[in-house]
Amino acid sequence: RIIAKVEDDWHPPAPNTSATIVLRGKTLAEVAKELDRLDEWGQGGGSLLNDSIPVGTSTDLTVKLHGQLQLHLPTWPNYSSASASVKAEWDRMMEKLRAHEQRHMDIAVEHGDALARELVGKEIGVLARMVTARNRQMAADQQKLDADTDHGAKPGVTYGDVFLDTSIV
Numbered sequence: 001r002i003i004a005k006v007e008d009d010w011h012p013p014a015p016n017t018s019a020t021i022v023l024r025g026k027t028l029a030e031v032a033k034e035l036d037r038l039d040e041w042g043q044g045g046g047s048l049l050n051d052s053i054p055v056g057t058s059t060d061l062t063v064k065l066h067g068q069l070q071l072h073l074p075t076w077p078n079y080s081s082a083s084a085s086v087k088a089e090w091d092r093m094m095e096k097l098r099a100h101e102q103r104h105m106d107i108a109v110e111h112g113d114a115l116a117r118e119l120v121g122k123e124i125g126v127l128a129r130m131v132t133a134r135n136r137q138m139a140a141d142q143q144k145l146d147a148d149t150d151h152g153a154k155p156g157v158t159y160g161d162v163f164l165d166t167s168i169v
Contacts, residue, residue, distance in 0.1 A: 001053075001124040004060035006116040008067065010109050015044070015069035023076045028086055029166040031076060040151060041162065043072040044101030045142055046108030048115060048135050053124055061124055065131075067112045071105050073098060089168045096162045100152035103159045104142055111138040 021038065025031035035041050051064040074097075079090060115134040119127065145159065146152075152162035 001057075001059055001061055003063050003119045003122050003124060003127070005062040006065060006119050007062060008065045008112055008116055010046075010067035010069055010112055013067075013069055013105065013109060015046075015071040015105055017071050017073075019043075019070075019072045021072065021074040023074050024078070025076075026078050026081075027166075028082075028089060028164050028168055031090075032164045032166050035074065035164070041074060042097050042101040043070060044104035045070060046105065046112070046138075048108075048112055048131050048138070050127060050131055053127070063119055063124075063127065065112060065116060067108055069105055069108060071101055073101060083169065085168050089165050093162060093164050096160070097152060100145075100149065100159045100162055103145060107141050107145065108138060111135075111141070 021042070023031045023034045025034055046067040046069040049066045049068060051066075053061060053063070073094065076090060079087060082090065111134055115130065118134075119130060122130070148154075149157055149160040152160055154160040155163075
């Protein structure tokens with residue numbers, strides 16, 4: 001049984017954004033302390049999963065892949081009462097954080113697209129092994145992004161500069 005077609009759920013990307021991080025601080029310094037207590041300031045990415053293949057004898061199979069995309073960013077309800085300079089700093093940081101987490105999600109999509117191309121024409125028996133291998137490669141690329149950028153905190157690098165200048169009031 002040969003894979004003839006691959007369908008995916010990431011075109012267009014529709015990440016899960018439901019797990020919102022709510023920050024309660026009144027100042028950037030308080031917000032920064034809250035963020036520093038978290039493992040990560042945001043979260044982006046995904047992992048590949050396939051639907052099970054029904055038992056049968058059909059030769060041209062369609063495989064359905066899921067990216068399980070996620071993009072979680074913090075919210076700051078006290079933003080509206082902040083000064084213009086504090087808002088500008090928050091907006092700058094959020095733009096950098098969004099770019100970093102979006103890159104994590106883009107990596108997941110790139111690996112999903114590559115897997116979809118690789119699967120066409122293959123025997124169905126290799127599906128699980130190929131999904132697992134691609135997830136492993138994706139995880140390595142995600143870790144490399146975080147290592148290269150210090151999880152986005154490294155200054156002056158692409159997908160970095162994620163910090164809050166707490167001296168701004």
